[in-house]
Amino acid sequence: MNRRQFLYSSVAGLGLTRSARFSVFADDKPKRVGVIGPGWYGKCDLFRLIQVAPVEVVSLCDVNQQTLDRAADMVAQRQASKQRPRLYKDYREMLKEKDLDIVIVDTPDHWHALPMIAAVQAGADVWVQKPISVDVIEGQAMLAAARKHKRVVQVGTQRRSTPHLVEARDEYIRGGKLGKIGLVEIYCYSGRGGRGRRPPSEPPADLKPPDYLDYEMWVGPAPMRPYRDLMNNNWRAYKEYGNGLIGDMGIHMLDMVRWMLGLGWPKRISSTGGIVMRKSGPSNTSDTQLATFEFDDMPVVWQHRAWGEPPDPKYWWGATLYGESGTLKAGVYGYDFTPLGEGTPVHRDVTYELEQYPEDKTEPRIEHFAAPAIRYQMKDFLAAIASRGKPVADIEEGYISTSCCIMANLAMQLGRTLAWDPVKQSVAGDDEANRFLQRPYRKPWVHPEPGKV
Numbered sequence: 188m189n190r191r192q193f194l195y196s197s198v199a200g201l202g203l204t205r206s207a208r209f210s211v212f213a214d215d216k217p218k219r220v221g222v223i224g225p226g227w228y229g230k231c232d233l234f235r236l237i238q239v240a241p242v243e244v245v246s247l248c249d250v251n252q253q254t255l256d257r258a259a260d261m262v263a264q265r266q267a268s269k270q271r272p273r274l275y276k277d278y279r280e281m282l283k284e285k286d287l288d289i290v291i292v293d294t295p296d297h298w299h300a301l302p303m304i305a306a307v308q309a310g311a312d313v314w315v316q317k318p319i320s321v322d323v324i325e326g327q328a329m330l331a332a333a334r335k336h337k338r339v340v341q342v343g344t345q346r347r348s349t350p351h352l353v354e355a356r357d358e359y360i361r362g363g364k365l366g367k368i369g370l371v372e373i374y375c376y377s378g379r380g381g382r383g384r385r386p387p388s389e390p391p392a393d394l395k396p397p398d399y400l401d402y403e404m405w406v407g408p409a410p411m412r413p414y415r416d417l418m419n420n421n422w423r424a425y426k427e428y429g430n431g432l433i434g435d436m437g438i439h440m441l442d443m444v445r446w447m448l449g450l451g452w453p454k455r456i457s458s459t460g461g462i463v464m465r466k467s468g469p470s471n472t473s474d475t476q477l478a479t480f481e482f483d484d485m486p487v488v489w490q491h492r493a494w495g496e497p498p499d500p501k502y503w504w505g506a507t508l509y510g511e512s513g514t515l516k517a518g519v520y521g522y523d524f525t526p527l528g529e530g531t532p533v534h535r536d537v538t539y540e541l542e543q544y545p546e547d548k549t550e551p552r553i554e555h556f557a558a559p560a561i562r563y564q565m566k567d568f569l570a571a572i573a574s575r576g577k578p579v580a581d582i583e584e585g586y587i588s589t590s591c592c593i594m595a596n597l598a599m600q601l602g603r604t605l606a607w608d609p610v611k612q613s614v615a616g617d618d619e620a621n622r623f624l625q626r627p628y629r630k631p632w633v634h635p636e637p638g639k640v
Contacts, residue, residue, distance in 0.1 A: 218288040218572075221246035221311070223278045223302045225258035227552055229293030232314060232343065235561040236291070237265050238544055240569055246287060248275040252399040265546075276401060278302045282309040289572075292316065293343075295422050296429040297409040300325035301632070304640050307338040312572050314565075316343040317442070318434045318589035319582065321409075324625035326586040327612060328635035333582045335640060341568040341578040342585030346443035346519070348563035351535045355515060355522040356447045364524070365510030368448070371487045373440035373506045375432060376497035390415040408632035416469050424470035426596075431472030432491045434592045440506050441480065442580075442588035443517070444487055447508075452587060452609045453480040453487070458599035464494045478595035489595065519556045597623050 220242045222233050226249065236242055244262045249255040255274050263271040275281040282290070282305050290306035292299055292315040303315045313333075319342055320326040333340040346352055359365050394415040396402035402414055410427045422428040423435055444450070460476030474493040479486050497503035505518025513526040521536040540559045541547055547558050564580065571578035597620060598605045606615040614620040628634045 217241045217243045218569075219286060220244045220289045220291065221248065221272075221281055221287040222258070222291045222293065223248045223281070223306075224292065224294035224298070225249055225262075226251070226254050226293065228316065228343075229291065230258060230261060231553060231557070232291055232293055232316070232561060232565075233262070234265055234546075234550065235558060236289075236314075236565045238546075239562050239566050241267060242289070243268060243270070244272050245270075246275060246281050246284070247272045248278045248281045250276055250401040250404045252276075276404070279305065282306060282311075285309050287311045289314065295405075296434065297321050297427070298407055300329055300635055301408065303329055303340070304332040304635055307332050307336045307340065308640070310336070310338075312339040312568075314341050314343065314568060315582070315585070317585060318430055318438050318592060319585040320589055321428070321430060321434075321593070322624060322626045323590045323593055324637070325635060326589055327637040328640050330582050330586045331637040332635075332640035337575070339568065339571045339575065339578060340582035340585075341564065341571065342580040342582060343561075343564070344439060344442040344580045344585060344588065345557060345560040345564040346439055347446045347579045348567055349519070349560040350538055350563070351522055352443065352447075352517055354535065355517050355524070359513070359515050359524050360447055360508070364512060364526070365508060365515055366512030368508050368510045369485055370509045371444050371448075371485065371506060372509075373437065373444060373487060373489045374497075374502075375436040375440070375491045375504045376495065377432065377436065377491070377493050377503065378495065378497075390418065394418065406629070408628040408634070410629060412469075421470075424472055426471050429472070430589075430592055430596055431476075432493060433473075433476055433478060433489060433595055434589070436504055437478075437489050437491065437595075438588050438592050440504070441487065441489065441591060442584065444506050444508075445584070445588060446579075447517075450482050450487075452607055453482050453591060455479075455481040455604050455606050456591060456594045456598050457481075457604040458595040460599055473596075473599065476595075476599065478598070480591055480595070594620075 218240065220236065222229050225233065225247045233244065244266050247255055247258055259271050259274060263269055288311060290311040290313050292302045292306065292313060294302065296318055299315055300320050303313050306313045319329055392413065396414045412425060412427055416425065429435065456478065458476060458478035460473045462473060463475040465474040476491050478489040502516050502518045505516060508515040513524060516523045519537065521534065524533040537556045538559055539555050547553055547555060567579045594605050601620060605617060605620055608615040625634060
């Protein structure tokens with residue numbers, strides 16, 4: 188077995204049959220699982236967990252009754268017991284049962300903090316989607332809660348568990364083939380210029396939510412926007428509910444680079460940009476942004492454009508690492524290493540595992556490139572639960588990567604560079620910036636505090 192084969196087998200691990208997949212868990216009692224937000228990505232994450240461990244999904248929670256019913260039907264088909272989970276509209280009622288070993292939080296971004304904190308307080312280990320929070324103090328409270336209650340919390344930044352990216356890190360960064368790295372560019376050229384615009388026929392200003400959606404609960408602690416802005420499920424276009432493209436796509440690439448290079452907090456963060464092209468419509472997040480994260484030895488520079496064409500169509504979302512001995516391009520679909528001078532370029536493609544997991548072929552809306560990575564991230568999560576150690580995407584790593592993206596938006600808003608103090612966990616010498624690290628919650632919801640979780 189050569190090095191690459193060994194790496195792939197150690198990351199992938201599981202065999203082809205159900206019994207072989209679960210053999211490592213044969214002596215364990217199935218973990219009881221609850222999901223808060225079993226919509227699109229909630230099911231993507233949950234079904235990958237079902238594929239790698241004999242769990243029992245006992246509870247689902249969502250404010251959308253149609254989403255809840257569809258998810259329950261699919262879970263009953265996919266899990267071994269064929270049992271339909273209990274259904275809840277309020278996560279607090281679900282967690283009152285205190286009978287869950289694992290809780291998956293796959294809500295919109297503004298609903299990550301409170302359910303995750305409540306879940307660890309209820310004694311569960313948690314998988315929470317990225318970005319972990321919409322403000323920095325939320326993230327601090329989430330980290331404090333995980334540590335206080337001694338729970339394992341894995342963040343859905345699955346680039347850390349993507350086989351070809353693990354190989355790229357080990358072979359070209361740790362293996363020294365890039366040499367000293369002087370600059371890293373991370374980027375997303377998504378061409379989503381229409382996101383956040385109104386449909387061709389203007390909906391009425393007083394458009395009401397459908398009966399199956401509890402819109403008041405959906406908004407929760409965030410500022411209220413008219414339902415018509417959210418009717419096409421484009422909540423990421425609004426800063427009230429997320430952190431824009433940098434908070435959605437940028438955190439993945441920043442977190443990947445931090446993991447690959449062993450980086451902690453940047454010393455300074457600066458950013459420019461705004462709504463350059465998408466001036467019509469209600470969206471209020473930037474369609475164009477450039478952010479620089481200054482680490483000790485090099486800058487990591489983020490750029491996004493939600494319009495136009497990417498410079499390299501193969502890498503519309505990814506990272507480019509420039510070293511003294513070569514260049515490494517890394518993305519979700521593969522990587523390319525180009526040596527400087529003599530040498531042979533190397534290309535790798537993502538491994539889809541469709542033959543090992545044929546159910547992936549027919550699952551609605553699945554991201555085939557991400558499915559293997561989520562499986563490996565779930566296995567890492569389960570191993571950390573068994574050992575009570577830290578998973579590869581521990582909540583602290585998610586807090587750092589999330590906070591960096593939030594502060595890039597803040598630097599753009601304030602028009603100045605922010606210097607981060609990793610000891611005080613605040614912006615150095617900038618009282619105005621620090622006031623923005625916690626945003627107001629809509630009543631009756633109460634913002635979590637790190638010392639009161």
